[in-house]
Amino acid sequence: MLELPILGFLHEAPLHGYELRKRVAALTGHIKPIAESTLYPAIKRMEKAGWLRRDPQPGAVAAPRHVLSLTDEGRAELMRRLADPDPLDISNENRWFTVLAFLRHLADPAAQAVVLRRRLAFLEEPSSFFYADERPVSAEEVDDPFRRGVLVIARATSRAELGWLRSTLAALDAAG
């Protein structure tokens, strides 16, 4: 969950922990804030995995900063995660948005299109939130105004995303 944005931001520029945290907060913080006590263990984990380097920078401000930068292995890991995302990255909107935020780093338009097509397939497969007798219930059939809201909102989102996906895929196919 946290590792993809860390890889993504560090691919764009070396950062120290505090700045990294601010960027992650800007990206997804309004949905789910990220605690400091989650970030630093994640950094350690990823350093141990060989994905990033920590260079002490005993500079001007406050406590000594560690400048974080991606290793070649870290870059490879980022590309692997972008090219072949976890199923949850496809189905969960927040995680999908994180993939989209860094997908441009996957330089090849064809590879980008493959990822978009996975999301397209997910959105096109029939699914609902509510069922009666094994059959999906449409918004029009639901009495409960709150459950109807869920369906109305989900439908609007789906429509907007399908439109965007199709036009973007057309552009990518033309480019490739």
Add this chain to the structure above:
Amino acid sequence: MLELPILGFLHEAPLHGYELRKRVAALTGHIKPIAESTLYPAIKRMEKAGWLRRDPQPGAVAAPRHVLSLTDEGRAELMRRLADPDPLDISNENRWFTVLAFLRHLADPAAQAVVLRRRLAFLEEPSSFFYADERPVSAEEVDDPFRRGVLVIARATSRAELGWLRSTLAALDAAG
């Protein structure tokens, strides 16, 4: 995450674990499947908390079933969680949808309206995914087609939900 749907479904009818799992899967399973090894510990936890009762039903099928039903305390807990949801239930779309799926059980229209207004306030407060120089970046300004997609989709969702929220709130206010 799991406890609210369990409370909600058991409020509607006593169920055994397997059936409960199927209902939870129908509600949110297409986004994030729920493992059996998560459900049963959750049930135990909630039984220990006094929210539900497990009555063995050594009936016809397969392994002995436990029929799960809410206690009065469980019902009170459900009402508390619906009336005063966790901040994450408001900001995270999937969790918000779960609240909506059971909000009708909060019988009082005024109490329902309070919850909807919290979501309204969340959606109305300006927020973005991407920032440049501390300033939010609008879809029109973004070069990257993928980041533009995030903003376009989020905007469509927000518009649809704001419309639904305002009309539903009007109806609730008229009813109260």
Add this chain to the structure above:
DNA sequence: ACGTCATACATCGGCACCGATGTATAGTCC
């Protein structure tokens, strides 16, 4: 009679994340 599958419940080890708390330094205000 036997293998296979679906149903139903259960345990265990591991991991990501979090809240609480701690430490240390630089800047700001009075």
Add this chain to the structure above:
DNA sequence: GGACTATACATCGGTGCCGATGTATGACGT
């Protein structure tokens, strides 16, 4: 010069969730 705040990194215990695996029974085909 002392109180306070913001920055920056860190540890610890607890919790919720998961994958792997196990156990037991009824249903069904052959």
